[in-house]
Amino acid sequence: MVLGNPTPVVGEKNTYHVAGWYKDTLYADRNPEKVTWELFKKRSNGKFTSTNIKKIGDGTFTFGEISIQNTYRLEAYLHKLEGGGLIINPKPSTIPKIGKVELHYVDDKKGDTFSFYDRLRAKAHTTGMHGKELVFTLWEDDAKGAGHSAGNQAIETTTAKVGHNGLAVLEFTLTKGLMQKAMKGEADAKEFEFYVTVEYYKGKTHDSENVNVHNPLYKVLEKKKFHPKAQGSPAEQKPLSKRDEKNILIHQANGYLLDWAEVKGKAQKDKKITVNRNHGRSTVGVKSQPMRKQDGKCLCQQYDLVWGNKVSCEFRKKVVEICADLWGEENKIKMANNLMAVFRWESGGTFKSDAPNQANSGGTGLIEFMPSTAKSFTILQKCNFISCQCKTIR
Secondary structure (H helix, E strand, O other), X not given: OEEOOOOOEOOOEEEOEEXXXXXXXXXXXXXXXXXXXXXXXXXXXXXXXXXXXXXXXXXXXXXXXXXXXXXXXEEEEOOOOOOOOEEEOOEOOOOOEEEEEEEEOOOOOEOOEEEOOOEEEEEEEEEOOOOOEEEEEEEEEOOOOOOOOOOEEEEEEEEEXXXXXXXXXXXXXXXXXXXXXXXXXXXXXXXXXXXXXXXXXXXXXXXXXXXXXXXXXXXEEOOXXXXXXXXXXXXXXXXXXXXXXXXXXXXXXXXXXXXXXXEEXXXXXXXXXXXXXXXXXXXXXXXXXXXXXXXXXXXXXXXXXXXXXXXXXXXXXXXXXXXXXXXXXXXXXXXXXXXXXXXXXXXXXXXXXXXXXXXXXXXXXXXXXXXXXXXXXXXXXHHHHHXXXXXXXX
């Protein structure tokens, strides 16, 4: 017999117990650590089938947002299914909560160590927050100790809404972190640690802070106010997040803080990029329009690319053309700046096709071509090759 809460609140951990043993069960086997706990779900035909959630010696279960309006049966057994079990009907939470944040690769596998050139997928698991807007911040903890430092800056902050399944999902481009480090003159780092902080604010306590734009990628507030926590909220029961503790400044944080969750990860220069196989879905490429001269001035000059003065007009045009083809006209300049940051990093700031790897790996140039490949390519041919490689991992 299984004993426990038959109507658990989603997002709350519940522990279930074996209330009694069959009389024929050997005393040596009457050990809770040997018990298998398996959860079954009632399907549309009225039958219960396994959810494939099965644990040994652990009767703790937390039901998520998607479990509402479903009926489950929890069974506990030693060797094989015995029938019976406890019928469970989860109920919604009256208090919105952020349960946890997970990091995923673009192929949707969980992870905590990424390539500098990966896209990072952050997933916030919530309860009672369908349709609510969450603030996601990717930031690098670059300075030691608490308090604000020029080394502690948000790489990117944006928002996402919670879906019917209780998930809010966002993707970040880690090359923005790479570019931020390059702008600070750090061209030889092998890795950096980062956090993703997810927060939920409600109401409005003050006007937006003034914003001081230091570069095209991130905005830094000129002064800091700790945001008040909503009375009786989950946030009130928690300490400061690492983002607040380190005084990472963001301009989207307006209102009363109701809840937050945080996760730590790592980016490494030499880690292999994760490939998104698209699971059978095809992508359609749109060919970018050729650039033309206007009033005797090359159009590439209006884009003002970072480190654009380090390369030729042909190089600048090729980078923008690649990014327009890969990410569309609206995103081409933003992504071109990211790509220039990669080139700057890998070439040690020279933007030369024969720049040697500083760790003496044998790789050279814009994205560390190995010797046998580098010899046969011009610098523009390498840009074309980069374009083809980006299409395979986009």
